[in-house]
Amino acid sequence: MEKNIKITLLFIVAIITSSCEKKATEMDFEKSVMTEIFPSLVDSICVDSRKEIPPPKFGENVYDQSGHFVREDSTKATKEQIIKYREWQKENEKVAKDTSSVIIAFDPFLKKNKTEQIRILKSYYPNVEFSQEQEEVDEYRFDFEKIKLNNKFKLKNISEFPKVGDKRMLLFEIKYPFVFSGNLFFSRIQFDKQKKVGVLEGGFDFCGRCGSFYIFYIKKVSNRWVIDKMILTSVS
Incomplete structure (x- = not known):
């Protein structure tokens, strides 16, 4: 009887361990893809806000x-x-x-709206399959600090900026000892079952009142993750 109990306990522990390892592996996979494609995402959405000032009336x-x-x-x-x-x-x-670095505030906590992202992904890749397994982790902290970007943009954790409540525009009313250009965010990535395509959302706010928000479709091409298409969803 005691032997059977031990075997049962070992079996339960094995299942729990296997499940945890699988979740850890899936999370590591998502983080590795985000790390690989992150410079391209930043390049595609960020701007130097100083260059966005329209010309004055002339005539x-x-x-x-x-x-x-x-x-x-x-x-x-x-x-x-x-x-x-x-x-x-x-x-x-x-x-x-000006060769100065352009500083961008970035929220490193990536969140997922799984149900909506699956619908979005299916609309662009109608033949993909999805796992029915429910993921318990809604968000994670993305370690962006060590990622080398392609241009003069540099990201700074938004927690290092003065707290301004929910009013993002106040970030742009503060004088900084550096060139500040905007506020950046991305969501987590929703993959298909085979992990060959994915979707995520992102946005860049460059004056507190002006911003652009996108859906990014990504896919694996020749063993590399690339942006397949980006769709502008809203402008403020």
């Missing part, structure tokens, strides 16, 4: 007979408009020559 607006805007007649620019436009040009030239 008179021209409208058609229906009252719709057609163009701006630069030949009728005022002296004040010319001065402001030249200042804007000089600032753009200054930014273009």
Whole structure:
């Protein structure tokens, strides 16, 4: 009787251990894919906010007979408009020559909306299969600090910025001793059963009021993970 109990306990421990190892392996796989594709994701979505400032008004607006805007007649620019436009040009030239790193706030805790992401993934890859197993971990901390990015963008943990509550725009009203460009986030990745394709969401807010939000479809090509397609879902 005692021997049977020991065998049963060992069997239960083996099942639990196997399950934990499987979850750890799946999590490690997701982290490795995110690490591999992360520089491409950053390049595809982040901008230097200083370059996003639109030119000032330069001339008179021209409208058609229906009252719709057609163009701006630069030949009728005022002296004040010319001065402001030249200042804007000089600032753009200054930014273009600036070799300083562009700092971006990043939330390293990646979350997943599994049900919605499966629907999104199926809409683009209709023939993929999904495991029915429920994943218990909704989020994890992504170790982004050691990842080398492709350009002058550098990420800084958003927890290192002053606390501004829920008002993201306040991040942009603070003077920093570095070039601050925006706030970046990504979700966790939802894979198909064979782990050949995946989907995640991401967004970049570059002024507190202006931002772009995307869906990224990724796939494995020649043993490398690449962005298959990115879709702009909303702009604020």
